[in-house]
Amino acid sequence: MFRVKICGVTSIDDAEMIDAAGADAIGLNFYPQSPRCVTAEFASLVAEALADRVQRVGLFVNEPADRVRELAKRCRLSAVQLHGDEPLSMIAELEPLPVVLARRLTRETLPAFAAELAALPAAALPAALLVDAAVPGHYGGSGQTADWGALAGHDHWRRGVPMILAGGLRAENVAQAVAAVRPHGVDTASGVESAPGVKDPAQTADFISAARRAFGLAAAD
Numbered sequence: 001m002f003r004v005k006i007c008g009v010t011s012i013d014d015a016e017m018i019d020a021a022g023a024d025a026i027g028l029n030f031y032p033q034s035p036r037c038v039t040a041e042f043a044s045l046v047a048e049a050l051a052d053r054v055q056r057v058g059l060f061v062n063e064p065a066d067r068v069r070e071l072a073k074r075c076r077l078s079a080v081q082l083h084g085d086e087p088l089s090m091i092a093e094l095e096p097l098p099v100v101l102a103r104r105l106t107r108e109t110l111p112a113f114a115a116e117l118a119a120l121p122a123a124a125l126p127a128a129l130l131v132d133a134a135v136p137g138h139y140g141g142s143g144q145t146a147d148w149g150a151l152a153g154h155d156h157w158r159r160g161v162p163m164i165l166a167g168g169l170r171a172e173n174v175a176q177a178v179a180a181v182r183p184h185g186v187d188t189a190s191g192v193e194s195a196p197g198v199k200d201p202a203q204t205a206d207f208i209s210a211a212r213r214a215f216g217l218a219a220a221d
């Protein structure tokens with residue numbers, strides 16, 4: 001599972017820049033209402049442009065499993081990220097695709113989600129749980145930070161599922177977030193952009209370096 005993911009990539013130049021800066025994964029957004037939404041044709045070109053080292057994660061919001069599966073195959077996605085209100089049963093439906101399940105958890109909503117996770121058979125658990133900020137009217141990409149306090153120090157409820165922290169992460173706060181929450185990985189979209197969907201090379205490189213340092217990883221070559 002990836003440590004550093006840059007989400008909402010909309011150009012080949014940005015994908016190559018992110019690869020060179022040492023990210024483990026990029027997110028390709030298939031949510032039509034996002035300013036970061038891409039086409040299947042573009043996502044397929046990204047698969048050709050990037051080294052296999054970089055995971056290509058397709059992001060979906062409330063799409064039927066058949067469409068997720070079809071786009072994953074057509075665009076050679078490494079994993080899919082379910083970022084809407086998808087039922088947990090969809091993880092097993094998508095098998096053998098690795099699923100990153102996104103949830104906007106707070107201290108109020110975490111207990112009910114933990115109970116849902118506890119009821120899943122081990123074989124139906126997601127490959128990772130991405131925790132994003134809970135902002136009314138936003139599924140993601142809000143630029144707001146998640147409820148770090150709710151997540152810190154309590155990981156028994158995750159049943160060993162790696163947690164990816166998202167929401168309002170930037171080069172300036174990613175080390176603090178990793179120290180506070182101790183996630184397996186981090187994800188950002190708007191925190192490294194000059195405009196929605198346009199990644200800023202300096203902010204992106206700074207974010208990736210700061211995140212790698214926070215995880216004790218060597219700087220990218």
Ligand SMILES: O=C(O)c1ccccc1NCC(=O)[C@H](O)[C@H](O)COP(=O)(O)O
Pocket residue numbers: 007008027029031034035036059061083132139140141142143144166167168169187188189190191
């Ligand atoms: O980025 C979007 O526009 C988006 C829209 C709808 C659902 C998810 C979306 N992004 C998913 C991501 O993985 C983002 O990296 C995550 O939400 C954090 O975004 P940000 O706060 O801008 O870093």
